[in-house]
Amino acid sequence: MRAVLHHGPRDIRVETVPDPVLLEPTDAIVRVTLSCICGSDLWPYRRQDAPEHAHRIGHEFLGVVEEVGADVRTLAVGDLVIAPFMYSCGDCEFCRAGLQTSCVRGGFYGSESIGGGQGQVVRVPLADGTLVAAPVGEDDPRLPALLTLSDVMATGHHAAVSAGVGAGSHVVVIGDGAVGLCGVLAAHRLGAERITLLSTHEDRAAIGRRFGATEVIAERGEAAVAAVLERTDGLGAPHVMECVGMQGSWDTAVRIARPGGTIGYVGVPNGVDEGLDLSVLFRRNVTVRGGVAPARAYLPELLADVLDGTIDPSPVFDLELSLEEAPEGYAAMDQRRATKVLLRP
Amino acid sequence: MRAVLHHGPRDIRVETVPDPVLLEPTDAIVRVTLSCICGSDLWPYRRQDAPEHAHRIGHEFLGVVEEVGADVRTLAVGDLVIAPFMYSCGDCEFCRAGLQTSCVRGGFYGSESIGGGQGQVVRVPLADGTLVAAPVGEDDPRLPALLTLSDVMATGHHAAVSAGVGAGSHVVVIGDGAVGLCGVLAAHRLGAERITLLSTHEDRAAIGRRFGATEVIAERGEAAVAAVLERTDGLGAPHVMECVGMQGSWDTAVRIARPGGTIGYVGVPNGVDEGLDLSVLFRRNVTVRGGVAPARAYLPELLADVLDGTIDPSPVFDLELSLEEAPEGYAAMDQRRATKVLLRP
Numbered sequence: 141m142r143a144v145l146h147h148g149p150r151d152i153r154v155e156t157v158p159d160p161v162l163l164e165p166t167d168a169i170v171r172v173t174l175s176c177i178c179g180s181d182l183w184p185y186r187r188q189d190a191p192e193h194a195h196r197i198g199h200e201f202l203g204v205v206e207e208v209g210a211d212v213r214t215l216a217v218g219d220l221v222i223a224p225f226m227y228s229c230g231d232c233e234f235c236r237a238g239l240q241t242s243c244v245r246g247g248f249y250g251s252e253s254i255g256g257g258q259g260q261v262v263r264v265p266l267a268d269g270t271l272v273a274a275p276v277g278e279d280d281p282r283l284p285a286l287l288t289l290s291d292v293m294a295t296g297h298h299a300a301v302s303a304g305v306g307a308g309s310h311v312v313v314i315g316d317g318a319v320g321l322c323g324v325l326a327a328h329r330l331g332a333e334r335i336t337l338l339s340t341h342e343d344r345a346a347i348g349r350r351f352g353a354t355e356v357i358a359e360r361g362e363a364a365v366a367a368v369l370e371r372t373d374g375l376g377a378p379h380v381m382e383c384v385g386m387q388g389s390w391d392t393a394v395r396i397a398r399p400g401g402t403i404g405y406v407g408v409p410n411g412v413d414e415g416l417d418l419s420v421l422f423r424r425n426v427t428v429r430g431g432v433a434p435a436r437a438y439l440p441e442l443l444a445d446v447l448d449g450t451i452d453p454s455p456v457f458d459l460e461l462s463l464e465e466a467p468e469g470y471a472a473m474d475q476r477r478a479t480k481v482l483l484r485p
Numbered sequence: 486m487r488a489v490l491h492h493g494p495r496d497i498r499v500e501t502v503p504d505p506v507l508l509e510p511t512d513a514i515v516r517v518t519l520s521c522i523c524g525s526d527l528w529p530y531r532r533q534d535a536p537e538h539a540h541r542i543g544h545e546f547l548g549v550v551e552e553v554g555a556d557v558r559t560l561a562v563g564d565l566v567i568a569p570f571m572y573s574c575g576d577c578e579f580c581r582a583g584l585q586t587s588c589v590r591g592g593f594y595g596s597e598s599i600g601g602g603q604g605q606v607v608r609v610p611l612a613d614g615t616l617v618a619a620p621v622g623e624d625d626p627r628l629p630a631l632l633t634l635s636d637v638m639a640t641g642h643h644a645a646v647s648a649g650v651g652a653g654s655h656v657v658v659i660g661d662g663a664v665g666l667c668g669v670l671a672a673h674r675l676g677a678e679r680i681t682l683l684s685t686h687e688d689r690a691a692i693g694r695r696f697g698a699t700e701v702i703a704e705r706g707e708a709a710v711a712a713v714l715e716r717t718d719g720l721g722a723p724h725v726m727e728c729v730g731m732q733g734s735w736d737t738a739v740r741i742a743r744p745g746g747t748i749g750y751v752g753v754p755n756g757v758d759e760g761l762d763l764s765v766l767f768r769r770n771v772t773v774r775g776g777v778a779p780a781r782a783y784l785p786e787l788l789a790d791v792l793d794g795t796i797d798p799s800p801v802f803d804l805e806l807s808l809e810e811a812p813e814g815y816a817a818m819d820q821r822r823a824t825k826v827l828l829r830p
Contacts, residue, residue, distance in 0.1 A: 234744055239770060242744030390763075399579055399587030409767050415760020416773075418735075422754050425584060425776035431767045 142485070143259030144466045146197045148190030150474065152467045157196075160255055160263035165209035168267035170221060173278050174287050175201035175257045176457065177469050177481045178225075179317050180408050185470055198258025198483075199225040199249040200290040204278060205271075206261070214268045220278060221271040222443070223257065223264060224435035225249070225291040230269025238437035243269070257290075258466060260485045272439045274447070284454040284482060285446045288322060289439050292480070293453040295406045296322025297442060298433030299381040300330055303404025307331035312368055313353070314393055315383030316344040318456040318480040319406060321351055323381045325453055328352025329445065336377065338364050338392070344479060347455050361388060368396040377401060382430070385410050397426040405430035457482040487830070488604030489811045491542045493535030495819065497812045502541075505600055505608035510554035513612035515566060518623050519632050520546035520602045521802065522814050522826045523570075524662050525753050530815055543603025544570040544594045545635040549623060550616075551606070559613045565623060566616040567788070568602065568609060569780035570594070570636040575614025583782035588614070602635075603811060605830045617784045619792070629799040629827055630791045633667060634784050637825065638798040640751045641667025642787060643778030644726040645675055648749025652676035657713055658698070659738055660728030661689040663801040663825040664751060666696055668726045670798055673697025674790065681722065683709050683737070689824060692800050706733060713741040722746060727775070730755050742771040750775035802827040 143157045160169055175198055184191070205219045215221065228235050228243035235243050245266060250256045254263055264270055274286055288294075296319050305311050309332040313323050316339035327335050328351060337353040338360070339345040345356045357367045368377060376398035382389055385407025393403045394417060403426060421428065445451045459478035461469045462485075469481035488502045505514055520543055529536070550564045560566065573580050573588035580588050590611060595601045599608055609615055619631055633639075641664050650656050654677040658668050661684035672680050673696060682698040683705070684690040690701045702712045714721060721743035727734055730752025738748045739762060748771060766773065790796045804823035806814045807830075814826035 237745060239745040242769060400582060400584040405763075405767070409763040412763050415762055417760055418750075418754040418757050421773070422750070422776045424587060425779075427772065427774040428761075428766070429772040429774070431770035434770075 141260040142463055143256060144197055144463065145194045146184055146191065147194040149188055150185060152185065152470045154464050154466055157259070160261055162207060162209050163253065163263065164265060165211035166266050166268065167209045168205050168212055168215055168264045168271060169207040170203040170223065170262050170264050171206045172201045172203040172257070172260055172262060172485050173220070174283050175483045175485065176287060177258070177466070177473055177483065178291060179319065179473070181470070182474055183408065183410055185474060196250050196256035196259065198256035200287060201257035201262060202283065202287050202290065203262070208267060212267050215271055215273060219273045220276055221273050222286055222289055222439060223262070223271055224294065224439060227265045227270040228436055229266045235269060238434055240434045240436040241432045258463065258483060260463065270436065272436070272443060274443060282446060284457050285452050286443070287482070288453040288456060289435065289442050289446065291435060292318040292456060293322045293325070293442060294435030294438045295319045295433040296383065297326040297438050299323045299383055299404045299406040299430060300326040301404065302406070302430035303379040303381050304402045305330045305332050305379050305404070308333045309379050310334040310336070310377055311379035311381060312336040312338065312377040312396055313381045313383060314338050314389050315407060316341055316348060317383065320383035321347050321456050322453050323383050324348050324353050325351040325451055327381070329451055336368065336371070350455065361392065364392055365395045372398065375399070379404070383407050385412065387412050387414060390416065394420050394426070397424065399424040399426070402427040402429060406433055456480045460484065486605040487808060489542055489601060489808065490539045491529055491536065492539040494533055495530060497530065497815045499809050499811055502604070505606055507552060507554050508598065508608065509610060510556035511611050511613065512554045513550050513557055513560055513609045513616060514552040515548040515568065515607050515609050515616070516551045517546045517548040517602070517605055517607060517830050518565070519548070519628050520828045520830065521632060522603070522811070522818055522828065523636055524664065524818070526815070527819055528753065528755055530819060541595050541601035541604065543601035545632060546602035546607060547628065547632050547635065548607070553612060557612050560616055560618060564618045565621055566618050567631055567634055567784060568607070568616055569639065569784060572610045572615040573781055574611045580614060583779055585779045585781040586777045603808065603828060605808065615781065617781070617788060619788060627791060629802050630797050631788070632827070633798040633801060634780065634787050634791065636780060637663040637801060638667045638671070638787060639780030639783045640664045640778040641669070641728065642671040642783050644668045644728055644749045644751040644775060645671040646749065647751070647775035648724040648726045649747045650675050650677050650724050650749070653678045654724050655679040655722055656724035656726060657681040657683065657722040657741055658726045658728060659683050659734050660752060661686055661693060662728065665728035666692050666801050667798050668728050669693050669698050670696040670796055672726070674796055681713065681716070695800065706737065709737055710740045717743065720744070724749070728752050730757065732757050732759060735761065739765050739771070742769065744769040744771070747772040747774060751778055801825045805829065
């Protein structure tokens with residue numbers, strides 16, 4: 141079968157690899173119907189040093205169950221399943237608490253034995269705890285929307301939940317990538333009344349407005365901070381969603397959070413070298429909450445809302461390619477010619 | 486009248502200063518019955534550079550109202566009042582939300598015109614919003630316990646509330662100073678079932694046990710982290726109270742927090758130069774919550790519990806001096822010969 145491998149700095153290749161097989165009785169083999177490239181896939185892509193070995197990549201996919209291990213109880217061959225971006229047992233204290241990303245048996249895709257989501261077939265460990273079946277066919281037009289539940293929509297939702305967004309909230313969303321845009325949609329879904337999106341890309345801002353942003357601030361850094369403060373009587377916003385993960389976006393988040401407010405964050409920390417400045421947070425009693433999103437926990441409720449048409453996050457995909465064209469997909473996202481790239485195997 | 490002034494590095498003097506007078510119609514003049522020295526008073530005391538001018542110091546006091554401005558409605562001459570460590574209007578959106586430390590009109594004691602709590606008389610601005618009357622006499626034996634509500638007990642309570650401590654919780658308290666010890670008492674009061682105190686001073690640990698600590702770990706740094714992990718199946722504690730504010734205590738807090746857990750912090754950040762390492766918090770979805778404690782918000786409920794004997798935080802005072810002996814009080818706390826010093830004017 142064909143799969144995407146990361147070889148080195150900006151070196152992505154599609155190669156023939158062995159078909160995965162069941163290794164554990166709790167595994168499922170999933171033939172991928174749709175996968176995509178994540179903003180976080182760009183971090184290894186952009187690294188200057190090459191990995192020791194080329195490695196499989198991709199962690200967002202949905203597909204059809206082709207084979208299940210003897211201990212798999214809740215899934216059957218033929219089911220269309222959505223895979224959260226991490227696998228998890230569903231049974232440990234963290235899984236039961238809805239924090240499957242800290243599952244004591246769980247882990248990430250992209251290793252040699254498990255494979256990556258950007259491939260034609262994936263071995264999914266702990267299938268019962270991990271996969272969520274969706275009552276749709278392989279040709280359902282909602283598949284791209286459902287694929288966002290694998291990561292970006294769940295992650296945007298985690299940012300909103302972590303920021304304490306609820307009915308009537310005012311929230312500022314930092315980041316107009318796929319996660320930030322999904323964060324806007326999640327905040328809107330949770331009833332936020334005022335959603336301020338920081339976006340300097342008009343095409344992304346347009347999606348943000350469609351998703352529920354009530355205002356867009358087309359500034360960065362100091363100017364963005366000044367604009368938010370100006371629009372909030374100088375006090376800042378009670379809810380801030382940090383959907384980038386870099387020093388600049390964090391500096392903005394900390395400075396626009398209102399006293400007693402909450403920063404919900406989901407951007408993978410990358411280059412936040414100076415660390416968080418506690419003194420400002422301390423003085424203002426600003427809470428910092430978030431992390432890697434337990435997509436598995438949120439999947440059922442978000443799935444229901446996609447199926448009944450309440451939300452449609454699919455506009456975050458603005459380029460569709462075949463799996464063989466994955467290298468072009470990475471380049472397009474790296475050069476910001478695309479927000480998020482859909483891959484059809 | 487006599488008051489304590491900070492002149493420079495480890496240079497504290499008691500001097501005669503003008504008696505304060507009403508400046509605003511919302512002021513009250515309070516004759517101090519009891520005040521004390523705070524751990525945070527040691528930060529300026531220990532600084533290597535001298536302040537531009539000698540300045541008044543102290544922010545914890547209780548006393549008797551001697552005079553009120555024309556607009557003061559809720560207080561009368563003769564009332565015994567407890568002063569939270571900041572003054573606040575009681576009327577702005579932050580005061581109404583219980584975050585009086587972010588009051589838009591409020592501020593700190595210790596300036597030239599307002600004076601410090603370590604003095605014989607203090608002008609208290611915004612008296613209605615700030616002071617809380619207690620139905621006790623000047624010679625009530627509970628005064629030391631009531632004085633802790635001015636800062637340390639309220640601050641320990643804020644740490645516990647911020648850490649999400651409730652009935653049945655397991656919490657680790659970092660810091661065995663007066664705030665950490667009050668944090669133990671607060672966690673116990675909130676129903677925590679297991680309270681682990683990190684303390685390397687046997688006398689302080691003894692107070693901690695009396696306040697409700699169910700176990701004491703007499704280690705610091707790496708060893709403390711290892712001990713907590715060993716006692717929590719390697720997973721860490723769901724609730725952590727950071728009551729110190731230094732890099733080492735923060736490093737410990739971050740490393741012993743269980744995935745999905747919460748660090749409640751109240752230690753004034755001091756020398757946390759490396760900032761908070763977001764990557765660990767991110768991976769584990771650990772929440773960081775806290776800041777400067779809104780003592781005014783907590784005062785009524787804590788006051789009721791002191792009055793009816795439910796809590797008695799007064800054992801944190803282990804040295805009692807006259808106001809004239811304040812320099813010796815600072816030295817004793819600086820050299821860790823005392824945990825917290827009571828000053829009788």
